[in-house]
Amino acid sequence: MAEKIYVIGHKSPDLDSVAAAISYAELKNKITQTDKYLPAAAGEVNRETAFALEKFGFSKPEILKNAAGKKVILVDHNEFSQAVDGIKEAEIVEVLDHHKIDFSYDKPIEFRVRPWGATCTLIAQLAANNGVELSQNMAGLMLSAILVDTVITKSPTTTDKDKEIIEKLSQIAGINWQEYGLELFKVRSSVSDLSAPEIIKSDFKDFEFKSGKFGIGQVETVDLNEFKDRNQELLTALGELKKEGGYHSVILFITDILKEGSLFLVASSDEEGVGKALGGKLENGQAYIDGIISRKKQVVPKLTEAFDK
Numbered sequence: 578m579a580e581k582i583y584v585i586g587h588k589s590p591d592l593d594s595v596a597a598a599i600s601y602a603e604l605k606n607k608i609t610q611t612d613k614y615l616p617a618a619a620g621e622v623n624r625e626t627a628f629a630l631e632k633f634g635f636s637k638p639e640i641l642k643n644a645a646g647k648k649v650i651l652v653d654h655n656e657f658s659q660a661v662d663g664i665k666e667a668e669i670v671e672v673l674d675h676h677k678i679d680f681s682y683d684k685p686i687e688f689r690v691r692p693w694g695a696t697c698t699l700i701a702q703l704a705a706n707n708g709v710e711l712s713q714n715m716a717g718l719m720l721s722a723i724l725v726d727t728v729i730t731k732s733p734t735t736t737d738k739d740k741e742i743i744e745k746l747s748q749i750a751g752i753n754w755q756e757y758g759l760e761l762f763k764v765r766s767s768v769s770d771l772s773a774p775e776i777i778k779s780d781f782k783d784f785e786f787k788s789g790k791f792g793i794g795q796v797e798t799v800d801l802n803e804f805k806d807r808n809q810e811l812l813t814a815l816g817e818l819k820k821e822g823g824y825h826s827v828i829l830f831i832t833d834i835l836k837e838g839s840l841f842l843v844a845s846s847d848e849e850g851v852g853k854a855l856g857g858k859l860e861n862g863q864a865y866i867d868g869i870i871s872r873k874k875q876v877v878p879k880l881t882e883a884f885d886k
Contacts, residue, residue: 580613580648581613581615581647581648582605582613582614582615582648582649582650582670583615583616583617583641583644583647583648583649583650584597584598584601584602584605584614584615584616584617584649584650584652585598585616585617585618585619585641585644585649585650585651585652585661586598586618586619586651586652586653586654586696587619587653587654587659587660587661587782588619588620588659588660588661588782588783589619589620589623589778589779589780589781589782590618590619590620590621590622590623590626591623591626591653591725591726591780592623592625592626592629592721592722592725592726593653593695593696593697593722593723593725593726594618594619594652594653594654594696595616595618595622595626595630595638595722596626596629596697596718596719596721596722597652597653597673597695597696597697597700597722598616598617598618598638598652599616599635599638599715599718600697600700600701600704600711600715600718600719601614601616601650601652601673601700602614602615602616603616603715604700604703604704604707604709605650607707607709608707608709614650615638615639616638616639617638617639617640617641617661618637618638618639618640618641619640619641619660619661619662620640621640622637623779623780624764624765624767624771624779625721625725625761625764625765628761628764629717629718629721629722629761630718632717632721633714633715633717633718633721634714635714635718641661642661642662643661643662643663644660644661644662644663644664644666644667645662645663645666645667646663646666646667647663647667647668648667648668648670649661649664649667649668649669649670650669650670650671650672650673651664651669651671651672651673651674652672652673652674652696653673653674653675653676653696654674654676655672655674655676655678655679655680655688655690656676656679656680656784656785657680658783658784658785658790659782659783669682669684669686670686670687671686671687671688671689672686672687672688672689672690673689673690673696673699673700674689674690674696675690675691675692675693675694675695675696675698675699676690676873677873677877678690691738692736693734693736693738693739694723694726694727694732694734694735694736694739695722695723695725695726695727695739696722696726697719697720697722697723697726697742698723698736698738698739698742700719701719701742701745701746702738702742711746711749713749713750713751714750716746716747716749716750717746717750717752719746720743720746720747720750720752720754720757721757721761723739723742723743723746724743724754724757724758724761725761725762725765725797727739727743728762728797728832728834728870728871729754729755729758729759729762729834730743731834731837731870732870732871732874733870733871733874733875734871734873734874759799762797762798762799762834763799765796765797765798766796766797766798766799766800766803767803768796768803768804768807772814773807773810773811773813773814774814774818776794776796776807776811776829777794777811777814777815777818777827777829778794779794779796780794780795780796781793781794782794782872784877784880784881786825786880786881786884786885787884787885787886788825788847788884788885789824789825789826789846789884790822790823790824790825791824791825791826791827791828791880791884792818792819792822792824792826792827792828793827793828793829793830793872793876793877793880794827794828794829794830795829795830795831795832795839795872796829796830796831796832797831797832797834797870798831798832798833798834799833799834799835800833801831801833801836801840804831804840808840808842808863811829811842812842812844812861812862812863815827815828815829815842815843815844815862816844818844819844819845824844825845825846825847825884826843826844826845826846826847826851827843827844827845828841828842828843828844828845828851828876829841829842829843830842830869830872830876832869832870834870836867837867837868837870838865838866838867838868838869838870839865839866839869839870840863840864840865841855841857841859841863841864841865841866842862842863843859843862843863843864844862845862848862850883850884851880851883852864853883854879854880854882854883854884855869855876855879855880856869856879
C-alpha cells in the first residue's frame, strides 16, 4: 500500500462525519485507482452512527487518536478546535466541508466547501461528477447522514441540492426516506441508558469566540418528555464540564423535530447574555425557544454576533 492518507471528521464524531470519511475514502480510491485513502474517526461513534453502520454493513472506522506526522483529509469540519489531536503537526492535503470557514494553512491545498446541508451531499455530487456509481449500501449510509444533518429536510440548512440528492440516494438504496428518517431519529433520541455527560457529548462541538470558548451540544428527539425528568441532572453535568474545560459557556439544546423548537440548557459565565443572544430568557439555565432547530444556521451565528466582537 502507498503512504496512508486518513480521511477523518471532527471530534465527537456524528453520522455525517463518519459516513463522509467512509464514502470519501472509497471515492478517492476509485478515482485514483489506489487503496491509500483510509477512513478514520476522531473518537467513538455515537448511537445513530453505530445503527446506520450496522444496518448497511459497514465496520466502524479506525479511531485515530493523534494525527501528528500523518497525512489527512478533513471532512465535515475545518476548524482546528474541532479537529483530531495533533492536527497542527499533521500534513493536511485536502478539506471537504459544509460549515463556515475558520481555517488557515501554510500550503495551497484542495479546499471544497459548499453551503449545503451535509458533507455527504457534496460527496454524492462529486461521485456523480466523476461517473462513480454508488452501491446500494453506500447510498443508504450517505442518505442516513444527510437525513440526520437536515433533520429530515426540516432544518433551515436544507437546500434544493440536499433534496435532490436525498431523492437519488433513496432510489439507489431502495428506502422510503421519510419513514426511515423517523426511524433514525427515534434511535438518535433514545437516551434512557446514557449518562448525562454521554448525552451532552453525543453531538458536541467547541467554538472559539473572542469572549471565550463555547461548547455546544445538540440532541434531536420526537418527544421532549423523554428528557423532562433529567433536566437538572444535565444542567449539573453542563456546569461540571464548563469548569473542567475552562469554557465561557456550555450549551445543550434538545430539539423537538416534530414541533420544530428546542429546549436550551445552559451553564454560562453570562447566562443573561446567552439568553438574549438566542432570543429567549433563561430561567435557572433553561428556556424553550420555538423555531430554533439548527446549530450551524441559527445557534452559532447568534452566539458569534454576540460574543465574537
